[in-house]
Amino acid sequence: MTRDELFENIKRKKSFLCVGLDTDVRKIPQFLLEEDDPIFAFNKRIIDATAHLCVAYKPNLAFYESMGSFGLQAFEKTVEYIQTNYPDQFIIADAKRGDIGNTSDMYARSFFEHLKVDALTVAPYMGSDSVLPFLKYPGRWVILLALTSNEGASDFQLSQVDGEEALFERVLRKSKDWGSSDQLMYVVGATKADMLERVRAIVPDAFLLVPGVGSQNGSLEDVARFGLNSQCGLLVNASRSIIYADSTEAFANAAGAEAEKLRRQMADILIKNKLVEA
Numbered sequence: 001m002t003r004d005e006l007f008e009n010i011k012r013k014k015s016f017l018c019v020g021l022d023t024d025v026r027k028i029p030q031f032l033l034e035e036d037d038p039i040f041a042f043n044k045r046i047i048d049a050t051a052h053l054c055v056a057y058k059p060n061l062a063f064y065e066s067m068g069s070f071g072l073q074a075f076e077k078t079v080e081y082i083q084t085n086y087p088d089q090f091i092i093a094d095a096k097r098g099d100i101g102n103t104s105d106m107y108a109r110s111f112f113e114h115l116k117v118d119a120l121t122v123a124p125y126m127g128s129d130s131v132l133p134f135l136k137y138p139g140r141w142v143i144l145l146a147l148t149s150n151e152g153a154s155d156f157q158l159s160q161v162d163g164e165e166a167l168f169e170r171v172l173r174k175s176k177d178w179g180s181s182d183q184l185m186y187v188v189g190a191t192k193a194d195m196l197e198r199v200r201a202i203v204p205d206a207f208l209l210v211p212g213v214g215s216q217n218g219s220l221e222d223v224a225r226f227g228l229n230s231q232c233g234l235l236v237n238a239s240r241s242i243i244y245a246d247s248t249e250a251f252a253n254a255a256g257a258e259a260e261k262l263r264r265q266m267a268d269i270l271i272k273n274k275l276v277e278a
Contacts, residue, residue: 020239149189
């Protein structure tokens with residue numbers, strides 16, 4: 001999917017919502033445990049209830065890998081279901097890969113040739129040869145970890161480099177040598193919204209994947225104020241606040257209702273900033 005196609009979806013749906021499919025079998029409604037594949041059964045209903053409200057899905061690999069081969073099969077079925085039934089959705093594999101060149105090449109083949117997801121989260125801290133193999137695939141995206149929303153982000157990401165800039169800024173600046181804003185997105189946590197001005201000073205045109213709105217109490221308004229660009233430039237992810245909004249048989253309807261709340265806020269933001277018509 002190109003950035004223009006992604007922006008067209010954002011305008012058409014008046015939404016820049018990404019739904020995180022962080023599916024924990026211990027948290028899904030109990031009645032689904034009677035299904036042959038409870039994880040996929042849960043995901044399928046969440047997707048059907050929210051696909052008209054969002055432009056992207058982000059399954060987090062850890063939640064599927066924790067179940068071994070059974071969980072990985074559920075992950076693959078989830079990706080295939082989205083691709084078959086909702087082909088306009090931007091699919092992000094949240095796997096945070098990144099290793100020496102030949103290993104990254106194998107990861108890239110797995111996600112971009114076999115699974116054919118649109119994007120993959122990648123850790124940049126082993127440098128260019130750990131990232132470049134992922135950038136060999138036209139139409140696929142690398143989403144680099146830049147400034148994350150967890151408390152430990154300050155341990156390294158905010159450290160000063162040569163007394164001039166923070167490490168996350170050095171990552172952003174250096175990554176521009178590796179690929180363009182048509183290939184690279186960046187993870188910037190919503191709980192660091194006040195830092196978005198510094199991010200935008202370096203990568204004004206790039207799309208940002210912004211977790212932390214919802215359960216982590218990040219402010220959507222602040223994210224938009226500091227992070228919007230002329231093509232929206234934001235994919236705001238919400239996971240637990242949507243998918244675990246209810247634990248009864250009405251869980252999918254509740255997920256849809258929570259997604260709609262965010263979509264309405266996003267529509268207001270897009271209209272206010274004249275990116276879509278009212």
